[in-house]
Amino acid sequence: MNQLIHTLEQMLDQLNKKQDSNTFELISLLLSEANLHSQPTWAAHMTPTVSQSALIGQLIAGLHNGNLLSANLYPRLAEIEAQLISWFCLLFKQKNGHFTHGSSYGNLEALWQAREHRKTSSNIVYGSSSAHYSVAKSCRILGLEFRPIATDQQGRVQITELKAACQKDRPLAIVATAGTSSCGAIDSLSECIDIAHSVNSWCHIDAAWGGALALLENQPYLSGIEHADSLCFDPHKSLGQAKPCSILVYQHKLEPFTDLDVDYLTLTPKKTIAGSYGGELFLPLWFCLQVNQDEIINHIKQRLRQAELFAQILKDKTGWTVWHSPTGIVCFEPSDLQGLSLLEKKGIFSRAQINSLDVYRAVFANPTTTARALITELEPYF
Ligand SMILES: Cc1ncc(COP(=O)(O)O)c(C=O)c1O
Known part of the structure; x- marks a missing residue:
């Protein structure tokens, strides 16, 4: 591992010497793209943050x-x-x-x-x-x-x-x-x-x-x-x-x-x-x-709990129709469907169809996604 970190340092050093700011910038853009998945508001798709052990x-x-x-x-x-x-x-x-x-x-x-x-x-x-x-x-x-x-x-x-x-x-x-x-x-x-x-x-x-x-x-x-x-x-x-x-x-x-x-x-x-x-x-x-099987199971439970909580809060606070799946996907039909397009553009929710009906979709693929953070994003549209 030390050898690997040493090699990584050497490579970054080489880029630095070449004054290759373009590659540096691309790497940092890539990493910030990846950062999306670990945000508490990430619910757009079935893409989890990769765990440290993985x-x-x-x-x-x-x-x-x-x-x-x-x-x-x-x-x-x-x-x-x-x-x-x-x-x-x-x-x-x-x-x-x-x-x-x-x-x-x-x-x-x-x-x-x-x-x-x-x-x-x-x-x-x-x-x-x-x-x-x-x-x-x-x-x-x-x-x-x-x-x-x-x-x-x-x-x-x-x-x-x-x-x-x-x-x-x-x-x-x-x-x-x-x-x-x-x-x-x-x-x-x-x-x-x-x-x-x-x-x-x-x-x-x-x-x-x-x-x-x-x-x-x-x-x-x-x-x-x-x-x-x-x-x-x-x-x-x-x-x-x-x-x-x-x-x-x-x-x-x-x-x-x-x-x-x-x-x-x-x-x-x-x-x-x-x-x-x-x-x-x-x-x-x-x-x-090998490292921790319980952690995998706890992460599943955690994301399913957050999905349930999110569905419950939506039902309690809005008159919207809500679909809650035991697999950790919550769909909802807001009164103003187009009004939420900004949240779709920000990569928070995605759009889907249930029986040809247009709905918004929150996918709880990640244990770090929280109901509270998603509700905060949605509250202005209630
Ligand atoms: C129910 C279902 N089946 C199959 C697939 C295809 O899986 P993959 O993208 O891993 O090929 C997906 C992808 O989202 C899916 O949701």
Whole structure:
């Protein structure tokens, strides 16, 4: 570490000697951009401040830089990866899995596997109209047809509509969302899984945002996930991790590429979409868990408490309609929608739609975001 700090000092010194004020200015602009995420008023997006331990983990990953495409060369790294995957399998009650670069990859690969394991000639994929756009994108890439199903007033897929659609046209797969991007709605997962299995189809859970709830005790929202065929989750959204850090878990074995001729590897390459990858996907999270697992759980509880408090104060002090998701997203419809655009420009809130209704969105991705600070920003508009 001392060596690293010494090198950093040398580099800054070099820039200084070159009188490269441009680079200095850019670095300071970059850092102030990053500073946004640690403000108590940061609620625009699912981007957390990276925890100190995760930063150290990133450094360790960078220093290691092994490629798990040749896992035999890096037994320690492979061991840590396997350990962490087992931990996630236990958490989400699935049988195997691997790290990915994000849930867009997770959704793509899960649907590709659904296609490989197909028990039907159907190319149809159902998901709610609030499913993340990467689901429709994945279908387009894979030559599948995404058919959105209407949502209820809370942004959850309408189960009766889903059932009727499945009876009319059997799907290849259903994608249920545990924490929609717009308002954090959680579809009725057990019902989606039951419906999919009743027609012999695959059920994938996109828990990119809401999967963090699995770390809390006595929460009912993810019940039934042990019957899902696959599930993806992004620690880089809700567990204070740097991008990329995402996990995809399955009940099934990945279908291999059997016919690939690889003339430079001694072992068959992994059966995943990604090629080269290393500890950057999981060492930061592993290090955080080693240092203090309770801290991760406390941060989740803290941000969910702040979300609840924010929703409560808004309900008490305004006549606005408020949507509060247990995943830590609060949406609201102020009486003057345009009036708040300044707060959107300042990066405090973002805009979203629930059932085609324009709303403002506060995302509690960070334990440092506070209800009080957000309310202070909003008070002039009450
Ligand atoms: C519910 C949901 N699924 C999938 C994704 C895609 O995740 P990523 O950006 O990590 O690819 C997002 C991103 O916000 C999301 O909110």
